[in-house]
Amino acid sequence: MIKKSEPGMTIIVKTITRYTVALILLFGIYIVLHGHLTPGGGFAGGVIVALSFVHIMLAFGKETAIKKMSEKSSGILESLGAILFVTIALLGLTAGYFFFNFITGQKPLETSFFRLFSSGIIPFCNIAICLKVGAGLFGIFLALIFFKKND
Amino acid sequence: MLDLQILLIFMIIAAVVAVEIKDMLGSVVAVGAIGLGLSMCFLLLQAPDLAIVQLVVEILSLVILIRAVGIKNGVSAVKKRKIFSIVSVLLFIGLFIYFSTKALIELPSFGNPIMRVAERYLISGIRETGAANLVSAIILDYRAFDTLGEATVLFTAVIGVLAVIRRVGRKSK
């Protein structure tokens, strides 16, 4: 399947990935941050971020990808994203209800409608979901793709 | 919508190919084709959010399925399938489709849904949540609790895969 001389694919794929990975990552972050203005959101952006790491791994083999984000750090990042999301929800409790949009309090001011941080907790929730989805799917990918048989 | 129907027929053909083909890699690629067709359908049905998510999720599940199939022994062993089981399955599917058409007639026709609750989201969505993309307004403000459940589903899947994949299950006594 992959010739064992050196990990990853041929030199052509490696040079191309050196350029495209940054673009994919940037595109994913754009999708997350503009989740409430343009199509996309926490999930789509998170999966794109995970795919950029997957892209590195397929092209350069596991070791370089591990340098970028090791299994341990992907687990930690994922739990942190999840805890951030639940704390945003719990903070809503302070202002009355569980997922209450406590920043805008259900009455956002008209002037800020099409700006980046215009809708209270939605951008922060998107960021939390992106963290969680990206790290989690990369963790699944690491476990499934490099699952060696012991015999 | 003729273009939607053509796309749907293409997806059904791809599904039949994915089910009946002997070579495993071929059927995985056919599933990829269905997924991308589905993403096209979402675009035609004015759902850009879903088109992006479906496309990207499709790529990831394709990579994982190809890893599971592996390139080496791609052919699935052909066993003599019992005729009785095929007939009973087809009978069940026939009944299912027959009764669902009787139920489908009662639904509002394709293209004009009754949008009692959705009307309020459309009109006052931006005023109450401030988000221009009303779908993400629903996901993260009106029905944010679903998205909490959603994030938990993915978290469970990650921990579940890590639990199933680990090398030794029981410590040797």
Add this chain to the structure above:
Amino acid sequence: MLLMPLFVAIPLLGAFLNSLLGKISNRISDFIGNLVPAILVVLSFFSLFTLKSLNFTPIVYKMGGWVPPFGICFVLDGFSILMLITINIIALTATIFSIPYMEKYTDKWKYYTLFLLMLTAMNGAVLTGDMFNLFVWLEIGAISSYALVAFGTEQEELEASFKYAIMSSSASLFILIGIAFLYSYTSTLNMADIGKILLEKPNSTLVGFVSVLFLLGFGLKSALVPFHSWLPDAHPSAPAPISAMLSGVLIKSLGIYALVRVFFNILGVTNTLLNIFVILGIISMVFGGLLALYQKDLKRLLAYSTISQVGYIIFSFGLGTSFGIFAGLFHLINHAVAKALLFLNSGSLVYSTGERDLEKLGGLKEKMQVTAATSLLGSMSVSGVPPLGGFWSKLLIIISALNAKHFLGATIAILMSIITLAYYLKLQKMTFFGILRQQWLNLKEAPILMCISMIFLAGLCLFLGLILLPGVKDVFLEPATKAIENGVEYSRIIFENIP
């Protein structure tokens, strides 16, 4: 009532913290894993008393501050609080039991994380008042139980988990199609709202079709006979505390609770549907009981007995009378406690002897007194021996069947309870009584923590009969029966109580 979202937030935070800190040492994941169910038990009793102070009018909690049809709402009424208490008590005993038991498995923190996520799913499913939210919690409970069934990564466990996963997720897809039809017909997702609109559009074939879809979906999740084939493989291969949770509460909260809530309170129950319930109940009773007689494996026998007892519960709900519903709920609690106890006993047997085959066990009474005593109590409670709780609930089921003129059903129920007594006596004889074999001479009792949880559940089995006393009955069982008996009135009551 501020506390309702905490039923979901606390176990969720516990699971995420556990996956963050649990890797460091088993001590920390033990601590988090047991602290959360303890808090939840206290919380559920506290919310029971607040509900009692409002004499059991349902409390509606607006999630995110939006009025129900436009947002998700939590609904706490008699039936939900009853399920919450049983779920959290059995979860607490299961986690106490799993402190020593799970030392035999690697990666204990993954076990506790999945356990807490399954607990979140059950609490969420029981409390939610929104159809799609119920589907999401069903999915979370299902996915975490697939991984937990395959936790031991042996051959049978992986196959059983794969088969369970395929059947359960296709059942979820049928439920999702049902929700799609309901959404298109009523254009809302709130359970009370759907009920209200279905009242305005009476007798449509669509509701019939959706009832069949839901019966298929929820019936598979509560292991009714035509779709039960995953249960005898999945429950025995799970670790003992998990099969206690699966048989005890998971198929009841995700399966039977959802079935009863959707059919009695939202879609409305017609006579044909009640007859279907009765028929399915009888078939499950007979099928589960007969198959349990021939089992050689300890946990497979318990799994088949679960199918048979679920048949009892569905049969008594199918009678449709308020007495039948009362008896069904009472049997649901009795069976949850007794079956959890029996699976914990099998866990302690496997822990000390490492053997599940009934032929190889024998005369363990001398060596393992606590397990023997509690297992005797549990078996007698399920098979309905007088002083224990199970007897009262089976008696009530048979009386309600007679009142409802279901003589055939009543006779079958009596016959099957005799067969249940038969295979539990067989189980007791082959494991605890009889001659002690050489290899078990130097056998020692299960660790102290396991014995505590088993003794606690055995005590519960013993005193569950007291729940029928007039004072206690009105707190636990009566409001739940009224909540179900209201049937389609559910939507009017909910809309009256929106804060």
Add this chain to the structure above:
Amino acid sequence: MIEYLLCLILFSVGLYCILIKRNLIKIIIGLGIMEYAVNLFFILLGYRSGGQFPILSKDVFAQFIRPDKSGNYIFVDPIPQALILTAIVIGLAVTCLLVAIALRIYEKYGSYDIEDLNKLKG
């Protein structure tokens, strides 16, 4: 009406594959096809002919401020889109878990076929 039927036929192809096929990967593929069909069915129910995707832009919003509130813009139903985002990610989660279990079974048995896994006595 035809779109709904085609979608249900796609669902039945997936159902047929699950009930008939013996190979583990084919069963996972069948489940994937069923999930695609159900997601599509939900969105078909929410489509409004001539509707526009429910994302407001500046000029559309300008029309909103007019007294009759929604101007002449018809939007597609946003609720199914929000629900199906959840359903797609649930489908991904189930597929990942099933592939993980299938990999472990393949490691233990050396083949994906159900006939060899004869230990199950359902």
